[in-house]
Amino acid sequence: MFLTLPFLSLLFSIIIAYFNIKKNKGIIFLSIFYFLIGVISLKYYLFTYDSQLPWLLAILYGHFSPLFFLIGPAAYIYVRNTVTDQEGITKKDIWHLIPSLYMLIGLIPYFLKSYQDKLALVTKILNQPGELYTNQIHLFTPSLVNDFVRNFLYVYYAWMMILLLIKATWTQNSNSNDSYEIQRRITFQWLIIFVSFNTFIASILLSSNFIVLFSPEHDFSNLNEYLPYYRILIMIAFVMPLLILLFPRVLYGIPKLTWEELELIQLKKKKSNLEKIEQEVDDSFFELSQIILNYIETEKPYLNPRFSIRDIVVTLNIPQHHVSFCFNKILNTPFPTIKNKYRIEYVKELILKDKEKRYSLEGLMKEAGFTSKNSFFQAFKEIEGCTPKVWSELQKAS
Numbered sequence: 001m002f003l004t005l006p007f008l009s010l011l012f013s014i015i016i017a018y019f020n021i022k023k024n025k026g027i028i029f030l031s032i033f034y035f036l037i038g039v040i041s042l043k044y045y046l047f048t049y050d051s052q053l054p055w056l057l058a059i060l061y062g063h064f065s066p067l068f069f070l071i072g073p074a075a076y077i078y079v080r081n082t083v084t085d086q087e088g089i090t091k092k093d094i095w096h097l098i099p100s101l102y103m104l105i106g107l108i109p110y111f112l113k114s115y116q117d118k119l120a121l122v123t124k125i126l127n128q129p130g131e132l133y134t135n136q137i138h139l140f141t142p143s144l145v146n147d148f149v150r151n152f153l154y155v156y157y158a159w160m161m162i163l164l165l166i167k168a169t170w171t172q173n174s175n176s177n178d179s180y181e182i183q184r185r186i187t188f189q190w191l192i193i194f195v196s197f198n199t200f201i202a203s204i205l206l207s208s209n210f211i212v213l214f215s216p217e218h219d220f221s222n223l224n225e226y227l228p229y230y231r232i233l234i235m236i237a238f239v240m241p242l243l244i245l246l247f248p249r250v251l252y253g254i255p256k257l258t259w260e261e262l263e264l265i266q267l268k269k270k271k272s273n274l275e276k277i278e279q280e281v282d283d284s285f286f287e288l289s290q291i292i293l294n295y296i297e298t299e300k301p302y303l304n305p306r307f308s309i310r311d312i313v314v315t316l317n318i319p320q321h322h323v324s325f326c327f328n329k330i331l332n333t334p335f336p337t338i339k340n341k342y343r344i345e346y347v348k349e350l351i352l353k354d355k356e357k358r359y360s361l362e363g364l365m366k367e368a369g370f371t372s373k374n375s376f377f378q379a380f381k382e383i384e385g386c387t388p389k390v391w392s393e394l395q396k397a398s
Contacts, residue, residue: 009038029078066103072157106139154202289326340379343368
């Protein structure tokens with residue numbers, strides 16, 4: 001049963017990235033974190049509890065070691081980008097790659113060894129578990145030192161994440177019940193759980209290194225005796241991705257308006273002679289939602305069959321997860337529903353104006369941007385409660 005947990009964690013990390021990368025690019029760092037935790041827990045499981053798959057161990061052992069140094073940075077960058085509503089990395093983030101590059105350079109001779117040599121080494125470790133820490137596949141440092149440095153850095157990043165949350169907590173407005181503050185509150189609850197799990201894992205991994213380093217007579221013959229944390233790590237690696245199911249809204253992050261969005265709102269207010277823009281973020285998202293609706297109403301992009309959220313992102317220069325947040329949490333209506341609503345309104349206008357009956361139902365459908373009869377009739381019936389023909393006859397009767 002335990003063998004399936006790391007694989008499920010790996011699968012879940014891929015699913016998270018695939019379905020959410022377009023909505024919020026910051027999710028990629030969460031997915032990387034889950035993937036690496038899944039791989040390292042699988043490696044530990046195979047070494048400790050299941051020696052029947054040496055061929056898989058020969059693939060995992062050593063080859064992923066440089067990537068394991070990215071577990072802490074991936075978690076940290078995800079938390080930082082979520083709190084600050086950033087996407088991607090900065091030039092300063094290159095420093096996070098230095099330990100991984102060091103590991104990569106030192107492991108080049110091991111990478112060049114034949115698969116049979118690697119299989120023989122893994123088999124030796126399975127027969128003599130102490131070799132897991134006493135062997136040296138790295139060109140410069142032994143495995144025990146590399147593991148200690150990696151886990152020490154992981155603890156360091158865990159504390160950095162805690163400081164990020166403490167700093168961000170001071171700016172929260174816990175008394176507000178608007179959509180933005182609710183989203184912020186839920187996301188912070190998730191981040192607290194996420195950081196707590198990371199701190200727990202990092203502490204266990206580092207403490208296990210201390211146990212090995214200071215064990216009497218350095219007897220590593222029985223890893224189960226000295227490293228009981230493996231089973232805990234495997235369970236946590238599976239549980240952590242599932243926590244997303246309890247907090248699905250965290251995939252939107254904590255949206256904050258960019259300067260471009262604030263300037264856009266201010267420009268719209270100047271044009272309509274409204275009061276000066278207030279710097280309240282939640283109010284600004286209501287304004288941003290109205291700007292999006294105004295764009296849809298005036299430019300009529302919904303008449304294009306290929307109209308998507310991406311068109312709004314490019315035209316108004318707004319991050320995609322901000323647009324999704326406006327539709328789902330401010331307007332409380334999914335984008336497809338709003339798009340169909342405007343298309344149906346356009347069809348109704350055409351029907352009322354078409355006194356000479358120049359348009360067939362198929363013609364009306366294409367003019368409004370629908371690509372299939374089924375979607376057209378279904379959308380019309382959901383919004384108006386009847387078919388286009390019945391609605392047209394009702395208008396004539398009235």
